[in-house]
Structure formats: structure tokens, C-alpha cells
Amino acid sequence: MNNTLDTIMNHRSIRKFKDEKLTKEQIHTIVKAAQQASTSSYIMAYTIVGITDEDIKMKLSEVSGQPYVKDNGHLFVFCADLNRINQQATSELQEKMQASIESTEKFIVATVDTALAAQNAVIAAESMGLGVCYLGSLRNNISRVNDILELPEHVIPLFGLALGYPDEQPEKKPRLPLDVVYHENTYANDEQQRSKINDFDQQLKEYYKNRKTNTRIDTWSEQMIRKYSKTIRMDVTQFVKDKKLNKR
């Protein structure tokens, strides 16, 4: 086990940070690490907005409903960005690129590019002794985040990332058994899979019962079914289309 594997295997999300800002040098190292991620056909289809303005942080924290969007060492918002290549083209060429930029294929490209960069940032930060928490909660009001950050056409905020020096030591959260997420050659969709997940549900029940804080009675399957029985953020669909992405 090398240091990098140690860092990766010891990940836990941190939601309480010490009152210490990241230095400019730390931020730049993390962004440079993000930039080294693989990118589809070299497009680098993302923009990272770093939030230093306390007023903007407060507004974003209101969208998310989470105090650690405001109280942290630094805050990034990762945006999928197909505007950058568009603005390099003449209006004639822009017209030629429109169908491509608006396709679901390129929406996948931009979303994956952005996520790969973000995960590099996370591993870099954690290797530097920092903790992080992804913030899908910014999509609670994606249109408002878009306006706060003044994002142009073809750019959408995907998620935030709060970083800082950890001020808590949460337990490591169990993962599904390896052979539930890892299949060989073809997708295994059978009774055996379900029975492994049921075993995991029982294991998780023990975890929730015995952990130090926020104990409860719950399983993975029940939790997921509960969450996915509610529709949330259904406005994201139209918002993305209005930004001229994922619309054809």
C-alpha cells in the first residue's frame, strides 16, 4: 500500500472545517492537479469558480442549506463549460458547431471532464492534509447559482466542493461489496446480486446502530428507495436545455 492508495482508501467527507483559509499557493496546486486529469479529445470542458467573496458564499450557502458551504477554508464551484470553445469561433463557425455543442453526447463529455478534474482536486487536497465535501446541494436552485456566478450560455454549475482543515473525524462509511459494483464481462443482474445487497443492508444496519453520532435504523436499499421516491430538482432538465446543452 503506497501513500496515494492510503489517501484514497481513507477518504471521508468533511463537513466541519477549522477557521483557516487556504493559501493562494495551496489553491493553485489543487487547480493545477485538477487540470492534469484526462480530458475528452483535449477539450478541458470545465471552469472552476473559486469563491472568496463572503457575500457570494453566503448566497450559495442559502441555496444549499448547508453551513459548510460558507464555513470552510475555500469553496470551488465546478462548471461544465462548452462556452470556451464556442467563443473562439467566428459566428459562422459557431453555427456549424451548434448541433454538436447542444447534443447529449457533448453534455456527457463536459460532465465527465468536469468530474475527473474535480476528483483530481479532491485527491490532491486530501494528500495535502485537507478535507473536502462535494456539494450537489447547489443544484437545489441551479438557476440561482447560475445567476450568482454570472455563467454564460453553454456553461452550467454541476456541483460545489468545500475544502479546508478538518475539524471533525467522521467514521469511514461502508461501501457496497466489491462484487456488487464489479462484474466480469457482462452485467450480472440476478438473484445472487440482490442477496449480496441484502447482506450489505444488514451490515449497514449495524453500522448505523453502532456509530458514534446520528445513530438510526436504516438500510442502504430503504434509504435509496425513500430518496428516489421523491422527485427533486426536476427544474434541472429545463435549465440545462435553456443553457443550450443536452437539448438534441
Added chain:
Amino acid sequence: MNNTLDTIMNHRSIRKFKDEKLTKEQIHTIVKAAQQASTSSYIMAYTIVGITDEDIKMKLSEVSGQPYVKDNGHLFVFCADLNRINQQATSELQEKMQASIESTEKFIVATVDTALAAQNAVIAAESMGLGVCYLGSLRNNISRVNDILELPEHVIPLFGLALGYPDEQPEKKPRLPLDVVYHENTYANDEQQRSKINDFDQQLKEYYKNRKTNTRIDTWSEQMIRKYSKTIRMDVTQFVKDKKLNKR
């Protein structure tokens, strides 16, 4: 600079591998690393299919048109997966979950979850002395890949990942200037940005002219505009909808 940052900063895609298979232990370490990535609301919305069957590798290589899809130490296909939670529910609850599972919001969740896991796998593999190459090329015929891997409803192949011991030492490819991808507080969409990209274009021209193999005259902007002026993989849109994802 710690070891992990070294690994991240030294990334280059590897497209030529030695004729040596990864061990089961190596594969499991990499998959476990992937699983430790953050996941939206704990859903772990991905399945990784590892390809050991040479016939399946050959078929996937034909889809991609790339020999290294076949000739490598191991091959993963990363799939966005909202089937797993669905199959844990009764048919009554499945009906309640349908709108959520089919939404663009949850398509983003599954795509991001999958990409975060994949990038963890990449960093883990590289820290172990292996090289990797992402394979968006599997989407050249996404429906065929889907059939080869026998993916059920609510599961789509997003990209492949070829891994192995490097048998080439490609140069590190330049990245856009930091302040082009990193903005503070709001999106910078101005003449200064364009001028920085134009500078990068000139820098890249030199890189393409002077590198050891595959020299050419090209800039980033020209390359991107050329690529995005062609529509490719427009069938992905309907394919994803037919799999009951991203359709409402």
C-alpha cells in the same frame, strides 16, 4: 510536493502497453480505490465491468477502432447505473421512483458518480506504476457496447479504461493556463480570456511542431472548432432515453 501530487502531475495517457496482465489483486485494489470516491447521497450509481474474455475485448476494440482496447493489461467499462436501486424495490415502489430515475438531475448524479470512481481508479493505478487511457470511443456505437455487455434498463456504458504496464513514454501534454480555467467569484468572459487562449494557441503550435512524434501544425482553438463542427454520436441522445435515463 508529495508522492500523490507527483503521480497526479505526471499523468499522461498511455496507448501502448506491455504484454502483461494485471493480477486479480491489482484489479481488486483499483476497484476498491474507485469505490472510495464520494458518491451523491450514498447511491454509488455505477457498475464497473472488467473484461477478461478476449472475444468481448475484440468486439469492443472494433467499436472503438483503437488497438489498445484489446492490447492491454486489463480493460474496464464504466457504466452509469440506476438499475441497482430500482431492482431493490417492489414494482409499486418502482413506479413511484420512475420520474426521479428518468430525470436529467439523476442522470447527472449517475454520470458524476461514475466519473469520480473512475478517476480514483486512474490515480490508484498510476500510483502502482501502471498507465491508463480513457476510452470515450466506446460511444462510437453505444448501443452495440450495451448489447455486448448485456446492460439492463437504467444502465449505460459511459466510457472504457484501458490499463497496463506502459510500453511508451509520451510527452506531457500542455494544459490551458490556470487563469483560463480558474475564475474568481464570477465567470470571466472577456477579451482578456480570449487573449490568454490565443497565447496558449501559439504555445501549443510550438509544442506540436517540436514534439518527437506526430508533429503537425495546429492550435487548440482550431482543433476544437474542427472537431465540434462535425456532429458525432448523435444517436447517444435517443439511446440514453431508450434506456430510461435523462428523458424527463
